Amino acid sequence: MNKHMIISVMSKDRPGIIANITGAIYHLGGDLADLNQTVLCGYLTMILSASFDSEVTKEDLVAAISHIKTDCKFEVSIKELAVAGDDPAERPPEETYILTVQGPNKAGIVYGISQFCFEHNINILDLATTLKNNQYTMALQLDLRKCSIELESLQKELVIYARQSDLTIMIQHNDIFRVTHEISMP
Amino acid sequence: MLRSDQILATVEMIQKENLDVRTVTLGLNLLDCRGGNIDQTCDKIRNKILTYAGNFVATCEAMSSKYGIPVVNKRIAVTPIAFVGAGFNQDDFVRLAITLDEAATAVGVDILGGFSAQVEKGMTATDREFIASIPAALAATSKVCASINIATTQKGINMDAVAMMGKTIKDLAEMTADQGGFGAAKFVVFCNQPGDNPFMAGAIHGLEEAEAVLNVGVSGPGVIARSLERLIHNHPAPGTLQLDELAEEIKQTTFRVTRCGELIGRAVSLSLGIEFGVVDLSLAPTPTVGDSVGEIFKILGVDAIGAPGSTAILAMLNDAVKKGGIFASKTVGGLSGAFIPVMEDAMLAEAVGNGSLCLEKLEAMTCVCSVGLDMVAIPGSVDADTISAIIADEMAIGVVNCKTTAVRLIPVPGKEAGDYVSFGGLFGASPIMPIRNVGMSSRFIAWGGRMPAPVHSFKN
Structure with a gap:
């Protein structure tokens, strides 16, 4: 093999x-x-x-x-x-965050958010979107290990981005979702 | 795989429903701070608090920022100070309070608890000096909270201490009359006081505790209220939703709330290198609209808080909160249940104002909740013996039911039933609650001595 x-x-x-x-x-x-x-x-x-x-x-x-x-x-x-891919890590890195984006459906939401991530050197680990009653929702799991700016600055930029694009954007640490959705603690 | 429905439920909890970690409380043993005289003791206390808590507030804020959940209060609880100051006199205890206040200010915490004594069976000469110092100590400080344990299920009720409490509370209110008697809001009388409760005014660092311990208080009545509303909204047809399902919703929501507190508490603990103690999963309301325990009564089916059914609802709420939290946390402690502090809860205060909630019903409700008659503003004219007798009743509930009960009454100087008092901030505001049968209990209080422990305390 x-x-x-x-x-x-x-x-x-x-x-x-x-x-x-x-x-x-x-x-x-x-x-x-x-x-x-x-x-x-x-x-x-x-x-x-x-x-x-x-x-x-x-x-x-x-x-x-x-x-x-x-x-x-x-x-x-x-x-x-050439060689087998890396085994997936047992748990995501410490700097894993969940970004949620909600707003009325329009063209370019996913592009805009993913471009924002790209510009800040943020890797998207996972992404789920739903469209319901013309409301578009994105949940992204992000790896911030190589992010070009500090978390605090990122949060500020997201506030500005949310205002400019008429979206509700939140970023929370991945562990918050683990502890509230899973039985075992991280 | 990302489940956006689950993720959004948690996001809503944080963003719209007032989820926060209500307090991270650093418990600190001060028994080794006793010096040869009051000056040396004050120096040692100051140094120990600065050493252990120097980075405490900054670390809490860093973790709050990392996880995106506010840590509303950063507090310190110390060894009951009557033990630390054994042999000191009344004036010395006031100086200890001022030292604690200065140290708390220096490290930037919101409040410091533990200006306390434990006199459930008997009082030492020091305890009497300490009790005498309470009004002046709390009037001279801004961040210090005092508490006293005067009853336990094991030992019964110290009725001499009960008699002194009425006068202490009256003096405290009079000394802070220019602030509406606010001093009394910083003093609470306990039965079965826990040594690891992170909530004020009753936080202490019990003698049974380690050198330094971090305890976390999570809250979130708003989160529970919104989740119940959602569940009810999704079951509009009559008969499709029953109380057991509502209890289950409270339990599951409490689980999630408690988990957030545990996560942040353990992160702060790891970062500071201080042992993690307990999560206290209490529903503690704030005067903010949408952060009320009173609101939950109405959601669960009584149109007025205090109407028949209110006690049963509170019993179910308290139990469901405990069940959800106990599974969520490795170590649960403190008070853990539902608080009904009248002034701190806008809807409870409103119920006092419109007459639907009276003292007697509130007392009945304390039989099934986790604390007691908390933050109740009463007329300034109520005499000390009547206040002592109200305390005795509440202590009896705690002693017989093997639970913590507490009394924090504010006899507002110069105000009568129906007048309004406001302390601002988390302490809130309320109409003054009428007290019936004032002046009818003095012969009872005058007996003094001890009320023996109940028969079910003899288990040895």
Whole structure:
């Protein structure tokens, strides 16, 4: 097992997609390490990480997946890695914060916030958005370890940004959400 | 995976519902500060407080900023000062109070508690000097709070001390008459006083405690009120929501509130290198609109606070708060329950004003809540013996029910029932509560001695 691949698959959602894809990996002798999937507007997308024997190629895997009988063809993209990806850390770094953004729906909210993060060298670890009754809500998990400014200045800039863009923005430490949503303490 | 619904619930709790850590209280043992004379003792006390609490306020503020949750009060509680000042006289105790006040100001804390004594069974000569010093000590200081434990379930009630308390409270109010008797708001009389309570005016650092300990008081009546309103709003059809479900909502919300307090308390403790003590998960109202325990009564179904049903509601609220908090925190202590301080709660004060809440009903409610007759403004003309007798009743409730009870009455000089008094800030404002049967209890108070401990205290 010395060849590591990252596989991304998109398809119209239906029962059996994960069984199909992981079956193709299994029959090529692959060892599945991790899988993440989500469904949006009836389309399923997943990203998998798996290891194979050195003689298995990307083309073998594409062929195996394309032979699966399905109404909606899988869109597949595969990347070979020189070494296995890092194991996910047991817990996020200490400087992990949750940013929430709420406001009336309009174009450019996600772009504006993500550009703000980019400009301050803030990495977005996770992001969820919902649109309900024309109210747009974003929750972002941010890694501030390499943030270009101090937290206090960041909070001030967010207040200005919120005012300018007519949004309600809050930033709170990730641990607040862990302790209020999980049974165990950090 | 991020759950934006959960995240928003917590964000609402902090942003709109007045979630805060009500107090981080640094408990400090001062027994080793006793010097050969009053000057040496004052120096040692000052040095110890400055050494231990020098970075305390800054650290609380740093953690508050890191987690985005306000820490409203930073306080110090010390060893009951009557122990520290054994052998000192009345004037010496006033000097100790002034030293504590100066040290509290120097380190920037809001209030300091522990100008206290424990006399539930008997009083030493020092205790008598200490009690005599209370009016002058509190009139001469701004940050010092005093308390005295005069009854326990184990030992019964010290009725000699009860008799002295009425006079002490009257003197205290008279000495601060220019502030509406505000001095009395800084003095509380206890039964079964806990040694790890972070809330004022009754915070002390009990003799059983370690050298220095951090205790946290979380609050959040506003958070509980809003979560109940949401639940009721989402169940509009009659019969779709019952009290057990409302109790469960209180429990779960308290869990989340307590967790925030525990997180910040432990972070401050780690940063200062001071042992973490307990979380006191009390619903402590403030005069701010939307931060009221009284409001919860109305949400839960009585149209007037003090109407029949109020005691039952308070019993359920107090119990649900304890259940949620006990699971949330590794170590729960202090008072832990619901407070009903009249002046500090705008809706309780309003209920006094419109006559729906009387002293007798308030007393009944204290049987099932976590403290007692707290921050009740009464006419300045009420005599000392009547005040002592009100205290005796409240002490009896605590002794028999094996619980903490306390009395903080303010006989407002020159004012009568229906007049209005305001202390401002967290101490709040209220109409003066009428007292019935004034002057009818003097023969009872004159007996003195001790009221024996109840039969169920003999468990050895």
